[in-house]
Amino acid sequence: MKLWHWIILGLVTVASIVAEFAGQHGEVSHLPFKIPLFWIWFGAGGSVVLILFGKKLFGPIVEKKEDYYND
Amino acid sequence: MIELIIPPAFILLAGALMLPVLPQKTRSYAFIFFSLASLILILTMKDGAILTVSTMNYQLIILKMDALSRVFGIIFAFIATAGGIYSFHIKETGQQCAALLYAGGALGVTFAGDFFTLFIFWEIMAVSSTYLIWSRGTSESQKAGLRYLLFHVLGGGLLFAGILLYLSGPGANIMVTQLKPEMGPGVWLMLLGIIINAAVPPFHAWLSDAYPEATVTGAVFLSAFTTKTAVYVLARVFxxxxxxxxxxxxxxxxxxxxxxxxxxxxxxxxxxxxxxxxxxxxxxxxxxxxxxxxxxxxxxxxxxxxxxxxxxxxxxxxxxxxxxxxxxxxxxxxxxxxxxxxxxxxxxxxxxxxxxxxxxxxxxxxxxxxxxxxxxxxxxxxxxxxxxxxxxxxxxxxxxxxxxxxxxxxxxxxxxxxxxxxxxxxxxxxxxxxxxxxxxxxxxxxxxxxxxxxxxxxxxxxxxxxxxxxxxxxxxxxxxxxxIALDVDWFYRRPAKFTRKYIVDPWDKSFDVIEAQFYKLAGILAEFGKNPLLIMTKDKKGDTAYSPDRYRPATQTLILTVLGLFIILAIIGLVF
Structure with missing residues (x-):
């Protein structure tokens, strides 16, 4: 990742936050989604949970060597 | 104006039958032609179009066009066409025929108006899609294809048993219509058969097991049809x-x-x-x-x-x-x-x-x-x-x-x-x-x-x-x-190893032993049947010192037997 990649991501995020606060009042009806920046937390938190659960908790239980069914 | 009503599935099934007799250079073009023809037919057919066939006291509805079936039909026919272009370089006729049959099966299920027609096309899909897995020709694809087929035989069996059970109930008819589980165990069996095809856990492992083992082009068709026809049937029925x-x-x-x-x-x-x-x-x-x-x-x-x-x-x-x-x-x-x-x-x-x-x-x-x-x-x-x-x-x-x-x-x-x-x-x-x-x-x-x-x-x-x-x-x-990550297929793949080792292999071996003994007995009997006297002529080592002259029954023995028989008959006649 180069610096300008991060700058673009930052600009897109800022633009989305501005849009969230500027233009969507009354459009959201469900309680959790009224939390400010909810989808940012959800995207980041959801990714962390899925990766850690999948690779660190679930993976060690179900992962076996490649020839498991053939040995 | 007379409207020509042809089930789109029939175009693909006809294509699958015709493909092997066409010159090899034209088969890839023909594949695209048949797929495209079915797509055009679906796009131009009017809502409400229906085609029925009477057989065995049943009115089978092999084509029923409405909005729900049309949208699925469009995408199935479209992806068959695009898949035909993607696999244009494939020269293996079996694979091309299987792909057309598979797409035809999907269209048949989509436009089926009765459960019998639906089931027939459902099974066509199961068999033809299995071929797309086996066609890869690797050991893994053979095994995974067999597991895939067994799963779909199970699903198809449940679906058919459910249909029969449902139809045996009061007021039921063969029309594909909305059902509710409260209508009886037959409906539950149908639901189970359908969700197996939808790859719903824990009945999903056939998909992650078999699709990666399919041919390069076969996997494209597999990704499109089986689970989505199940979704269509669920949307239609449940x-x-x-x-x-x-x-x-x-x-x-x-x-x-x-x-x-x-x-x-x-x-x-x-x-x-x-x-x-x-x-x-x-x-x-x-x-x-x-x-x-x-x-x-x-x-x-x-x-x-x-x-x-x-x-x-x-x-x-x-x-x-x-x-x-x-x-x-x-x-x-x-x-x-x-x-x-x-x-x-x-x-x-x-x-x-x-x-x-x-x-x-x-x-x-x-x-x-x-x-x-x-x-x-x-x-x-x-x-x-x-x-x-x-x-x-x-x-x-x-x-x-x-x-x-x-x-x-x-x-x-x-x-x-x-x-x-x-x-x-x-x-x-x-x-x-x-x-x-x-x-x-x-x-x-x-x-x-x-x-x-x-x-x-x-x-x-x-x-x-x-x-x-x-x-x-x-x-x-x-x-x-x-x-690799173990999934629920572990429950039948892992025990299979031990089942083979402790049940199937010993059984096979005992069968081999029994079979060998029977062959041995048959050999002895065959030898004995040639000349029963031989059994008395073998020495202890089993060697046969056979001489036709030496062991031929003596003529006098025969005459004596006949004469003795006459004497017995004469005595019986005199006494009685």
Whole structure:
């Protein structure tokens, strides 16, 4: 990742936050989604949970060597 | 004006029959011609068109056209056509025939108006799709294909048993119509048979087991038909069945978690089929007009982008001979077009704005919220995060971007038709993302959903950006390894080893011993039958000192026997 990649991501995020606060009042009806920046937390938190659960908790239980069914 | 009513499935079935007798050079053209003809027929046929056949006291409805069957028919016929272009270079007639039969089976199920017709085409799909797995010709594909077939035999058996049981009840008829589980055990059996084809956990392992073992082009067809015909039948027969919402939501998460663990690129995509079908089942389970529209439109979008994903993965396998992330990497320089076409599908399945997943998946998720199933809404959105992680980031990053290409990895150029097929499908992934009305016009209910709202854009952009950032920071953890992830197929694959060792093999051996003894006995009897006297002429060592003159019965013995018989008869006559 180069610096300008991060700058673009930052600009897109800022633009989305501005849009969230500027233009969507009354459009959201469900309680959790009224939390400010909810989808940012959800995207980041959801990714962390899925990766850690999948690779660190679930993976060690179900992962076996490649020839498991053939040995 | 007289309207010609031909079931679209019949065109493909006729094509499958004609293909072997056509000159080999024309078969790939014929494949596309038959697929395209069925697509045109579906697009031009009027709603309400019906064709019935009377047989065995039943009125079979082999064609019934309405909005729901039309939209599925369109996408099935379209993907058969695009798949025909992608597989244009294939010269193996068996594979081409199987693909046409498979697509014909899918169209047959879609337009079937009665359960018997539906079941017949259901089974045609099972058999022909198995051939697409076996055609790869590897040991693994043979085994996985057999497991796939056994699963579908089970599913088909349950479906047929359910149909018969249901029809034996009062007031039942063979028309494909909405059913409820309260109508009896037959309906439950039918539901079970259908959800096996929909790959609902724990009946899903046939999919992640077999699809990655199929041929390069076969996997494209497999990704489109079996699970989506099951979704169609569920939408037709069981709309609003709440258990489907629960099962579907579980599927969305289940598939993405397993995909994060997998190393084989086509197995990653296979697990994401399970996840994506989960959205469709959830939509069917919610059962509102918006949810059914969401399920149907997502099935349509999914068939497009999933076929494109499998096409991209297929190009990698075709050109390198490898399909595991640990064996490939850094392929972008060699395959820029394949990479970007794949990424169009990856953006689509991840729900990027202006791609077709954005305008279809969101309808199902929103329908869950509208029906006050917030838990389902959140879990499905979490699954969308996992989808972007798995298909949008992990797979392309470790295939085309991360690390340098392994030095010993040779990359061939794919046939141009593979890219042409991909470009056509990619076009519609973008086109529907930009102009969703083209898809919405075919949905079974009027569409009131507008995907292009500020809220929807903000939500999507924030989720995608922060999913990407987390992926980048944690990519070391997500790096693939050579291990496999055990799934519920462990319950029949692992015991199979011990069943073979302790039951099947001893039984086989004892059978061999008994068989050998019977052959030995038969040999002795045959020898004895030639001349029973021989048995008395063998010495202790078993050698036979046989001489025809020496052991021929003496003439006097015969005369004496006859004479004795006459004397006995004379005495009997005198006495009595």
């Amino acid at each position: 709309p609003g069945l709440e258990i489907l919402l629960i099962l579907g939501t579980v599927m969305t998460i289940y598939g993405v978690v397993y995909a994060l663990l997998e190393n084989d690129i086509r197995r990653i995509l296979a697990y994401h089929i399970i996840s994506q079908v989960g959205y469709m089942l959830a939509g069917v389970g919610i059962g509102t007009a918006m949810a059914i529209n969401g399920a149907v439109s997502h099935a349509f979008s999914h068939i497009l982008y999933k076929a494109l994903l499998f096409m991209g993965a297929g190009v990698v396998l075709h050109t390198t001979g490898k399909s595991t992330l640990t064996e490939i990497g850094g392929l972008r320089k060699e395959q820029p077009l394949t990479f970007w076409l794949y990424m169009i599908a990856a953006f689509s399945i991840s729900g990027f704005p202006l791609f077709n997943g954005f305008i279809s998946k969101s309808m199902t998720v929103a329908a869950a919220g509208e029906a006050h199933h917030e838990w389902a809404m959140l879990l499905m959105t979490l699954a969308a995060v996992g989808t972007f992680l798995g298909v949008g980031l992990k797979l392309p990053y470790f295939t085309w971007l991360a690390k340098d290409k392994p030095a010993d990895l040779k990359v061939e150029n794919p046939p141009i038709n593979m890219h042409i097929g991909m470009i056509i499908v990619a076009f519609f992934c973008i086109f529907h993302g930009l102009y969703p009305k083209h898809l919405y016009q075919w949905l079974p209910f009027p569409v009131e959903w507008n995907p292009f709202t500020l809220h929807h854009f903000v939500e999507t952009v924030q989720i995608l950006v922060f999913t990407f950032i987390v992926f980048w920071l944690m990519r070391g953890i997500i790096t693939p390894n050579t291990k």
